Amino acid sequence: MSLADEIADLRRRVANMIRRGVVSEVRMGSPVTVRVAIGNITTPFLPWIQTQSGRHMQVSNPPAPGDAVTVLSESGDLRNGQVWPGQNIDASPVPAPSEKHHTIRFDDGTVVRYDREAKSLTITLSEGGTYRITGKGTLDGPVEITDTLTVQGKTQINADTKVKGNIGASEEITDKTGSMSGIRKIYNSHNHPGDSGGTTDNPNQKM
Known part of the structure; x- marks a missing residue:
């Protein structure tokens, strides 16, 4: 050569x-x-x-x-x-640069953004998107849910609970002394000694 x-x-x-x-x-x-x-x-x-x-x-x-x-x-x-x-080109531009935001964007519109200044993590799923977390976990802090919550497993609450709306149940409701159906049965069939002897009739208005 x-x-x-x-x-x-x-x-x-x-x-x-x-x-x-x-x-x-x-x-x-x-x-x-x-x-x-x-x-x-x-x-x-x-x-x-x-x-x-x-x-x-x-x-x-x-x-x-x-x-x-x-x-x-x-x-x-x-x-x-x-x-x-990792090249930044017009055909696939990176999210708008920011000194405080760290952003990951996917082509379906899903965005994961962390704001260092506000100490806030935001995950925005694209329309129709879902998420799944598998494993035991702990949410250590206040949590606000703004839409319907559906729980498929058993639920245990170890503290006082305040409810502003109605409570409905398709099955039994119980406390430490009895069930609602048991209380209803006792109420609907109970009577009292009458003023002139005998007993009163059962309540006219049933539970």
């Missing part, structure tokens, strides 16, 4: 050590691999770098075609490249 060829090869390798491009194809697997379009070049499938993959924590953030990325290649050989996410 002539000196001119060696210099040209070195220049090519240096230029290919850091290249910016766009994901053209995604292959889900372990690990995830992608092909990247860089100008008129399309790389082979290269490993997608996750933001965290260690012993204590692993993060999965799947790429999509059209994502702007950076390819880092050892020795300037694109066949040895690794694909890093």
Whole structure:
């Protein structure tokens, strides 16, 4: 190889050590691999770098075609490249920057935002979105529910309870002395000694 060829090869390798491009194809697997379009070049499938993959924590953030990325290649050989996410482009802009807000936004409209100044965490699900938390937990602080609450399991309350609205039950209601149906039965069939002897009739108005 002539000196001119060696210099040209070195220049090519240096230029290919850091290249910016766009994901053209995604292959889900372990690990995830992608092909990247860089100008008129399309790389082979290269490993997608996750933001965290260690012993204590692993993060999965799947790429999509059209994502702007950076390819880092050892020795300037694109066949040895690794694909890093995170370029800010007009096609997929990051949420509006703020000194106090940390925001994650998903393409379906779901937003997770933490306000350091207000010490407030807000999770806004897209229309029709649901959430599920599995495992034992504790809510240590005041909680306000502004819509319907449905509990499928048993409920135990260990403190005084105030209710401003009506209470309805399709089954039995009991306290430490008896049940509502038992009290109703006693009331509806009870009588008293009459003023002129005998006993009074049962109540006219039933419970």
